[in-house]
Amino acid sequence: MQNTKTIKVIGTILSIVFLLLSINIISMAKSKTDVGDFTYELLEDGCAKITGLKYNQHILPAVMQVAQVDIPTEIDGYVVKVIGENAFENMSFFRLTIPESVVTIEKGAFCNNSILNSINFSNGIKRIEEYAFIGCRALEKIELPDSLVELGHDSFACTALKEIKLTAENVGNGAFSECSSLEKVKMSDDVKNIGMCAFYGCTSLTEIVVGRNTKFLGTALFQGCVNLKRILIPQSVTIFEENNILFEDVYLDAIYGFKGSAAENYANAKKITFIDITKAYSDGDINLDGIADESDFEYIIQATITDGFFSEIENAIADVNGDGAVDGFDVSVIERMINRH
Numbered sequence: 001m002q003n004t005k006t007i008k009v010i011g012t013i014l015s016i017v018f019l020l021l022s023i024n025i026i027s028m029a030k031s032k033t034d035v036g037d038f039t040y041e042l043l044e045d046g047c048a049k050i051t052g053l054k055y056n057q058h059i060l061p062a063v064m065q066v067a068q069v070d071i072p073t074e075i076d077g078y079v080v081k082v083i084g085e086n087a088f089e090n091m092s093f094f095r096l097t098i099p100e101s102v103v104t105i106e107k108g109a110f111c112n113n114s115i116l117n118s119i120n121f122s123n124g125i126k127r128i129e130e131y132a133f134i135g136c137r138a139l140e141k142i143e144l145p146d147s148l149v150e151l152g153h154d155s156f157a158c159t160a161l162k163e164i165k166l167t168a169e170n171v172g173n174g175a176f177s178e179c180s181s182l183e184k185v186k187m188s189d190d191v192k193n194i195g196m197c198a199f200y201g202c203t204s205l206t207e208i209v210v211g212r213n214t215k216f217l218g219t220a221l222f223q224g225c226v227n228l229k230r231i232l233i234p235q236s237v238t239i240f241e242e243n244n245i246l247f248e249d250v251y252l253d254a255i256y257g258f259k260g261s262a263a264e265n266y267a268n269a270k271k272i273t274f275i276d277i278t279k280a281y282s283d284g285d286i287n288l289d290g291i292a293d294e295s296d297f298e299y300i301i302q303a304t305i306t307d308g309f310f311s312e313i314e315n316a317i318a319d320v321n322g323d324g325a326v327d328g329f330d331v332s333v334i335e336r337m338i339n340r341h
């Protein structure tokens with residue numbers, strides 16, 4: 001009897017202790033990081049490299065994990081310039097903000113965060129190294145800053161990205177490989193080189209316009225893009241690797257390009273239909289029916305008043321003044337061209 005009473009009392013005490021502990025644990029959970037939460041080391045130039053969080057996020061229960069990581073601009077008076085290798089590897093948080101002071105995100109820094117769905121990159125980042133965001137399977141949308149120069153290999157592989165605007169000069173091997181939700185890729189004029197397998201296995205891609213200043217397309221770039229039907233390759237592309245298998249396991253309907261370009265030679269060699277778009281820019285034949293006339297004018301007017309009338313490739317062809325948009329300026333250029341005839 002006495003024993004049963006003692007056990008009951010101990011049980012009650014334990015419950016109270018556990019309850020107090022739980023309350024304490026929950027109150028320790030916070031929505032955002034503070035500057036004091038980060039570990040760092042000093043770089044030779046006197047700036048700081050963030051190396052992770054002070055508390056071990058890996059062993060914390062979900063309620064205690066921080067929901068948003070805000071990389072600070074300064075830590076203990078040192079400017080934060082680098083996010084270190086594997087600093088936040090396998091951690092789980094929803095949102096990430098990176099300030100302008102950060103220039104480099106090192107290898108694997110945020111890899112395998114399965115819930116990360118929002119990243120705010122400031123315009124300052126120059127390098128995103130290999131595997132930096134690989135396996136971030138909830139990541140559907142990002143805006144890469146114009147400052148970006150290098151995108152490392154496999155940096156965004158195996159993510160849920162649906163569309164991407166590429167701003168880096170060099171896009172590493174496999175950078176977007178196995179991004180099976182990726183439907184749209186816009187390439188800025190900054191994109192020069194795209195490494196091998198960069199879009200390997202992007203099964204949702206249906207068409208793509210290669211950047212106007214892109215020179216190099218790596219081997220097996222679109223391997224396994226089984227739904228890719230059309231591609232526009234500009235004159236700037238001059239390097240096709242020897243035995244290039246750019247479109248292995250791809251069933252292209254056509255390559256669009258300019259007369260006498262490397263793209264035309266490639267299409268001919270591989271027996272892929274080549275559609276010459278030279279006359280769109282020289283004469284205004286943007287509907288590619290062989291003559292520049294009133295119908296091209298009506299066609300572009302229709303596109304400027306109907307959202308989604310043109311696909312990415314048709315947009316690129318109709319953007320005759322090359323400013324990246326199809327609008328009134330192109331209409332007046334085309335009007336002048338067809339009136340010349």
Ligand SMILES: [Ca+2]
Pocket residue numbers: 284285286287288289290291292293295296
């Ligand atoms: Ca025409």
Ligand SMILES: [Ca+2]
Pocket residue numbers: 318319320321322323324325326327329330
């Ligand atoms: Ca335009």
